[in-house]
Amino acid sequence: MRTTRAALAVILAGVLVAGCGADGDGGPDKSGAGRGEGAHGSLAKLTVPAAYDSGRGWDQVLDWVPEDAAADPVATDxxxxxxxxxxxxxxAVQARDGATGEVRWTGAPYRTPPMAPDAPGAVEIPGVGIVRQGGRTYVVxxxxxxxxGDALGxxxxxxxxxxxxxxxSGGSVAPLHRVSVTVDTQESAVEVRDSGAGLLIMWRDAGHHSAALDMESGKVTRYDDAAALIPGCESTTCLDSRAVxxxxKGPVINGAQGGMGVPDGWRGEDVAPEGVEAGRTFVSGEQNGTLTGVHDGRFVARWRQAGDSGASVRSAHDLADGRLLASTACEEDGQEPELPPxxxxxxxxxxxxxxLFDVKAGKGLCLAGDETRRSVRIGAVSDSGTAYGVTYPESSARSVVELDASxxxxxVLPEGTLLPAATLDGAALFTQRxxxxxxxLSVRLEK
Structure with a gap:
């Protein structure tokens, strides 16, 4: 799913200003050609990487988003x-042409369910994403x-x-489907992400639970006992596995003690890169390979490297058949929170x-730090292979960096340079609280 997350640069925002400037009207107009929300004016003055023109693009400010929102409601494909x-x-969902800022359509009003008073975590606001399925693209x-409840329920x-x-196109666009999925928020917050073939909703309630949502039909398929889907797997080994x-051909299951695969399709040990421990090699029953993220029909995995080094191998694969696309050895400190791909x-x-993987060339690049160098975490990458990220850990002074994948x-970019939250075709998306x-939300075009 193409969605920006508040992790490296934190995303999003609101006043349409295309080119040199445009008026704002406080919200979308009825025709769908609205000019956005907030005050009008010229483009915000930004310090952006050298590949982008700070004077060409458009801005949008959303003044309703709270300061402590858990995530930012914006997405791009x-x-x-x-x-x-x-x-x-x-x-209301509003969709703009990334290059011109022109409003393509505005959705009919979307009313959220009331917030549960005892729900954990930061302030919840609606989320938005872009998902591809069956050759068609959807906004969710x-x-x-x-x-x-009522007297009986x-x-x-x-x-x-x-x-x-x-x-x-147009205004007040009705959704193809409105779907409600029953979950439980007592143990954890709910995670919504790209499933590879629709949308996946994940939560924890006395075990891991997942629900897959089909974009075409609106059908919901629940996976409340992923361990039962793994053929011939002992309960002690598979307990607490989850559909990820x-x-x-079916769900991809991450084993509770390692191992991944599609029960009626590919298996992790058959698609593992060279240099890793494959299969069930530990007395405890652990298997190797864990899917760590999905993006538009491909996924990233982590493996234990063969031998006693304790290092990891990271790899990129095709989701449909598990086919290996690229890999690289990459020893990590184990404390890095996982980011969406x-x-x-x-x-x-x-x-x-x-x-960072060049999937066309079949090459991988590790940017993990060592005794003398800090790690670099990638937040965005352009069509030319220029990647943008920040140094890690964040406990020390954070620097925005760029690098060529080749x-x-x-x-290190000059102090004050904004990190792209995402790249577009010929542009980049920047966000600021x-x-x-x-x-x-600011889009700036390439020079």
């Missing part, structure tokens, strides 16, 4: 930028809340999802955290 604006007592919006936690065609992605709009490059040599007054 490299061509379209979709985000949420306020609409009456709810929200979701929110977690509580479906109120109890209240229950739900994730409410609206599915829109990305190629829609979906293919046309990022990819170039043309699909030639795929990154997650400290690894050389792998990071270059507005000091308690919302979020600013």
């Amino acid at each position: 490299g061509e379209t930028v979709a985000y949420l604006v306020r609409s009456g007592d709810g929200y 919006v979701w929110a977690t809340g509580e479906r109120t 109890k209240s229950e936690d739900v994730v409410q999802v609206g599915i829109y065609p990305a190629d829609a 992605a979906v293919t046309v 990022a990819a170039s709009p043309n699909g030639a490059y795929l990154a997650q955290g400290t690894v 050389t792998g040599s990071p270059k 507005e000091n308690g007054t919302g979020l600013r």
Whole structure:
């Protein structure tokens, strides 16, 4: 799923200003050609990487987004930028042409379910993403809340999802499907992400649970006992396994003690890169290979390297058949929180955290630190193979860096340079918190 997350640069925001400037009207207009939300004015003054023109592009400010929001409601597939604006007592999805800033369509009002009073975590706001399935692209919006019970039924936690065609036009576009998925938020927050063949909702309640949502039909398939799907696997080995992605042949299961695969399809030991421990090699029953992220029909995995070094191998694969696309040895400190994968709009490059893959050339690059060098975590990569990231850990002064995938040599950018939250076809998306007054989304074109 093409969605920006608040991890490296934190994403999102709001006042349309295409070219030199445009008026704002406080929200989308009824025709779908709205000019955005917030004050009008010229383009925000930004310090951006040298490949981008700070004077060409457009801005959008969303003044409703709270300062402590858990994530930012914006997504891009490299061509379209979709985000949420306020609409009456709810929200509306708005989609713009990434290059011109022209509003392509605005959705009908989306009303979120009421927030459960005891839900854990930071402030929840609706999320938005872009998902591809069956050759078609969809914009999805979701929110977690509580479906109120009645005299006979109890209240229950739900994730409410609206599915829109990305190629829609006009105003008040109705969703193709409105779906509510029953979940439980007592033990953990709910995670919504690209399944590889639709949308995947994941949560924990006395074990791992997943629900796959089909974009075409709106059908929900639940995986409440992933261990039962693994043929011939002992319960002690498979207990607490979880469905982490979906293919046309079924779900991809991550084993609780390692190992991954599709029960009626590919197996991790058959698609493992060279130099890793494959299969069941430990007395404890551990297997090797863990899927760590999915992006547009491909996934990234982590493996234990063969031998006693304790190092890892990272790899990129095709989700449908598990086919290996690229790999690299990469020893990590084990304390790095996992980030969603990022990819170039043309699909030639795929990154997650400290690894960057050139999937066309079949090469991988490790950017993990060592005794003398800090790690670099990739947040975005362009079609030309220029990657942008930040140094890690964040406890020390953070620097924005860029590097060429062909050389792998990071270059620190001048202080104050913004990290692209995502790359588009011929542009980049930048986001800034507005000091308690919302979020600013800025697209700047390549020179």
